[in-house]
Amino acid sequence: MTGRDIFFVSNNVDEMGGVTTWSHQMARLFAERGHRVHVIGVVPAPEELRADLGADLPYKTTTLYDEHPPKAVPAARGIKGRLNIAEQRRRAARQAGMEEQAAKLSALFRAARPGGMVIVTQVWAMEWVALADTAGLPVVGMTHESFDACRKSSRFNRVKKYYKDVDRLLALTREDADLWIRQGMDNADFMPNPLPVTPEVPSDRTAKVVASIGRLSDEKGVDLLLDTWATVAPGHPDWTLKIYGSGEDEEILKKQADTLGLADSVEFMGRTDDVAGALRGASVFAQSSRAEGFPLSLMEAMASGVPCAAFDCAPGVHEIIRDGEDGLLAVVGNTAELARHIDALISDKELRDRLGTAARENVQRYSTDRIVKRWEDLFALLER
Known part of the structure; x- marks a missing residue:
């Protein structure tokens, strides 16, 4: 009918x-x-x-x-x-x-x-x-x-x-x-x-950028991502963490970044109406949420061929990401483990390409x- x-x-x-x-x-x-x-x-x-x-x-x-x-x-x-x-x-x-x-x-x-x-x-x-x-x-x-x-x-x-x-x-x-x-x-x-959209042109995964997209609120765990990045950044001084989104915690998070000495390696980008463009300009996607449902941002990143490192905070996350096959999962709140995953994706272009290519293909089941x-x-x- x-x-x-x-x-x-x-x-x-x-x-x-x-x-x-x-x-x-x-x-x-x-x-x-x-x-x-x-x-x-x-x-x-x-x-x-x-x-x-x-x-x-x-x-x-x-x-x-x-x-x-x-x-x-x-x-x-x-x-x-x-x-x-x-x-x-x-x-x-x-x-x-x-x-x-x-x-x-x-x-x-x-x-x-x-x-x-x-x-x-x-x-x-x-x-x-x-x-x-x-x-x-x-x-x-x-x-x-x-x-x-x-x-x-x-x-x-x-x-x-x-x-x-x-x-x-x-x-x-x-x-x-x-x-x-x-x-x-x-x-x-x-x-x-x-899946919201599959861009015709995926990321080539060469830009020295880790991206995060989401509301700047406690649930999204951007504070945990900053703690994670404080571990990763010293080993990769030429890489930048770009945080897209707005929300009630924005000023607190900017102060946290300054306190952690991340002013030169973190950029708060604000809300974006061009998610595909933001992802095309990134080589790694990080998600540090404390809670999620079935996160669209993960799906968008995968559709753009950007490999994801994420906290396994909900069934929807490990339903979307197959750990080790098309992305990397860490125990919720374990910033050391998430840092290791991000570091591995930054350090190993072959790993980035393998996971990113698999992610773009696998997410089509949605x-x-x-x-x-x-x-x-x-x-x-x-x-x-």
Whole structure:
């Protein structure tokens, strides 16, 4: 069947980050295949984190709230809680607001033609979808992080509560899906992220540059990368670490680089809209994240033929990188091991070329055609 109505429902339509990138990539891919796509955000992204989506998107976008609603008020406990009229009013006002926005979702869903699908990319957004009328529409709930990262967060109990009765709960890897099944989520399955793009011209791996791309936040572990580079840099004074990205930790990280004596060998490049160009100008890619889902930046580097040295921080990482075959993995937080891997890739051009060539070829198992076909097969299965 062609021409489905496909709804993507997320926390935001336009907040910088992997989920937004994924949502709009998939929306574009489905629109190109003749589907009618609608990307829906619950709240507007904060101004400072807003991504530029460009003009003339080939699909609709909608944001339910004009401004962020009040945060949830914890349930009243004991007599004192029950007598707190102000809290009761806040809870009632928030619930009424949620139901009002869910009614907008219901109207959109009811207008869908047969074969429609609802894909909820983040569990917070599912709280509104759960209040909406989804009759006749299969609902797919997604978790774009590893099981372990989710378990350490407040999202864990929400996933178990709000995704329990959806038609499919999709993790990013089979390993994580199995862990969700052990939690009693019998609807769990997995769906990898698609490769964003394969550049026609890969890196020739001659530039004396190690690149890192990601948000400058604690989760991405750029502080650990700087500690790692402090070990590597003295042996390779003609090499530079280029860090692409922006975020709340930028000033702290720049001070750390200065303290470590790395001012001459580290460049903070800021955000880039030309990821392919940044990777083409690098010979090694480093990823030092403390947590990941199914990292697009690793896939982009591999597609550019740039060998990766990364912390094995999630099933998605060792699903993408085959250690020793098309990249090198280190134990999370072990900066000495990561330093050895980066040093080996810098020192040995033959190793760089072997791993980089294998990476560019192997990552094609996540090509857009293959992943979209998996989605289409899932839609057909859920429609039965």
